[in-house]
């Protein structure tokens with residue numbers, strides 16, 4: 742039995758593979774950069790429009806609302822006191838929608854909840870969520886503060902519930918606080 746002579750290593754194929762790998766990495770990086778550009782708030786675009794510069798960002802990057810807010814008819818009535826944002830796995834990173842302070846992180850009736858109080862006194866609550874920063878820590882808009890994991894009474898591992906209360910403990914629709922549109926940056930001619 743004769744052994745098959747070993748094929749000479751074809752250097753250019755390796756180079757080609759490496760080139761492709763680098764090219765696909767570069768494409769991914771560009772895609773990520775493009776996503777970031779599309780979602781990142783840009784104060785210059787809204788210069789002079791205070792209501793828009795104060796708008797919040799989605800707590801899940803590229804997040805999609807799978808269940809909308811439904812204002813309860815009364816304080817104790819049924820409704821949906823927030824939005825459910827779809828997550829793809831159990832440890833999706835949550836970013837602060839607005840500057841604030843982590844005021845609470847822990848269990849509430851078996852649910853894992855993290856709450857941020859903004860400088861305007863809005864209480865932003867997330868569940869299921871486990872904080873990655875200390876209670877009392879300051880958070881800035883867009884910075885990670887928690888991961889989506891733990892228990893929720895209706896989201897479990899497929900969504901994150903985000904609720905917003907004002908200083909009077911009235912629930913607001915988080916979607917009305919988000920930036921109303923995506924911004925496409927164009928060079929100034």
Ligand SMILES: [Zn+2]
Nearest residue numbers: 823824825902
């Ligand atoms: Zn919900």
